Amino acid sequence: MRIDYDSFPKRTIFCVDMKSFYASCSAVLLGLDPLTTYLAVVGDTEREGSVVLAATPPLKQDFGIKTGSRLFDIPNDPRIHIVNAQMSTYLKTSIAITELFHRYVPMECIHTYSVDESFLQVDGTTRLWGDKFSLAEQIKEEMQKEFGLSCAIGIGPNMLMAKLCLDLEAKKKGIAEWTYDQVEAKLWPVSPLSKMWGIGTRMEERLHRLGIRTVGQLANYPRHLLEKKFGVMGNQLYYHAHGVDLSDLGAPIMQGQISFGKSQMLLRDYTKKKEIKHVILEMCEEVARRARTANKAGRTISLGIGYSKKEGGGGFHRSQTIAEPTNMTMEIYQTCLQLFEKHFDERTVRKISISLSNVVDDDQLQLNLFDHRKPKQREIGYVMDAIRQKYGSNALLRAVSYTTAGTARHRGRLVGGHKA
Known part of the structure; x- marks a missing residue:
């Protein structure tokens, strides 16, 4: 079955992610640059086994400390700052960032997916802010200027494609776009399947038993067999593997999940x-x-x-x-x-x-x-x-x-x- 992409809406959706949000906010509060500072946010600095909730990019790169590491994993190095989480501060910053988004689009075009990630529908803003890449650059610059924070922006014709673009490309490049024309080249090679937004480890194991290990194999698996095996979710998996998502802004990507x-x-x-x-x-x-x-x-x-x-x-x-x-x-x-x-x-x-x-x-x-x-x-x-x-x-x-x-x-x- 060939997908007729012309029959689906082609919106302009931004998926905006704040880089190492907790750690970056804590660094800024200390008057430090998140992009050059070694800083870890932990649940409780008094407990050796406390979990690392966030780490600045340099700490990840140079010391291998990342989310999920433990306090005792952090080297005793005077350059490293270790701080407690300040959740109320992070939430206030997140709200302020949403207000920044509201300068560019109406509030109903903003969906706060998590404290550090949001979706924006920016259709119809060209005359005000220029093309989508100009707008993305402007948002990044404003974020840096007002909050001292860096962000990455994935652009797509729907929430699914924008999120996948963010996770798989924009987080490395800063800004990137995935279109329907690029589904076969960019989406289908994705493996393991758990990299696909909406597919967890248990669903991945079930798909493996069908011989499906890449998104391309999922896209080319008979739809009726997926529906027979997984019900309505099988239909969603098939279309998502083709980059098709008809969810309204803010609706769950996988209704069955x-x-x-x-x-x-x-x-x-x-x-x-x-x-x-x-x-x-x-x-x-x-x-x-x-x-x-x-x-x-x-x-x-x-x-x-x-x-x-x-x-x-x-x-x-x-x-x-x-x-x-x-x-x-x-x-x-x-x-x-x-x-x-x-x-x-x-x-x-x-x-x-x-x-x-x-x-x-x-x-x-x-x-x-x-x-x-x-x-x-x-x-x-x-x-x-x-x-x-x-x-x-x-x-x-x-x-x-x-x-x-x-x-x-x-x-x-x-x-x-x-x-x-």
Whole structure:
């Protein structure tokens, strides 16, 4: 099947990414140049095992320190600055950057994808700001002048192509553009498949079993077989491999991949099953709250457990699909407990992740003749969310959060998972 690109919209989308955003902001706050300074942002400078959240480009290049490294990996070198994360400052800077974008396009043409990455739809701005490359250059210059920060800009006819252009070319060049005419030359050679935005490691493994290892092989695989194997997501994978994306600005690129999750690197070793279950319950509460906030419910519940590296690392990630969609904490928790009891092998735990997927709108409730409490339990969940929204996340906590195993009270004092 040949794709008729003339039948698809050709918009002008910018995907703007701030280079080493946390580290660059921290460097600027210290009056330093992010492009020449050795600086690492860590979760907590008092903990040797604290994770590096960001590093300036010179630190990455000359010392090999990158996001995910540990504090103890950083050499004892007087040239290296090590600072705590300042999440409130980063968020304020991100908001100010959005206001900068608003000078060039209406607010409805801006989608903040993350604290350091945004999409802009710049169609119709030529008479005001010149062609797309002139506008991209102007945004980069303004960013540097006002905030002392560098950015990269990927340009494409849709969100998908702009994001792929950013990740695979613009981050090296500064500004780059991918068009439909370049799909075969630039997109199809991409491998491994996990470099393709929207394809995670598990989907990559499933595609490998079909003999698909490059985006080009995915694009040339029979669409009907992909749809048979993956359903509607198979259709999306096929068209995305051809660079086609009809998502509105701000809509999820992969509709079938919408999920609500929570992942946590524990601050200490957890060896007792009872304590691990306490943290799982807290995290189920958070996942359920996120789903309710979006008025969604899901049928597939996933639990991931990561073991301590002192015992060889590893772990498991398992999912279970239940009969009816839910966003109730205890229903998610009971499913997680089943997965935990079945797969846990009595090792030290350092990481836990939980997600709710296979999502639908929460506009209906399947009544159970043998359990009349379900409607009230569902309503209580929304009431608790409203109280937390008004008075703070620690306004209502489960009893397990007041045990030595609980982490919710500590996390409630953080911004974006880190010190403010």
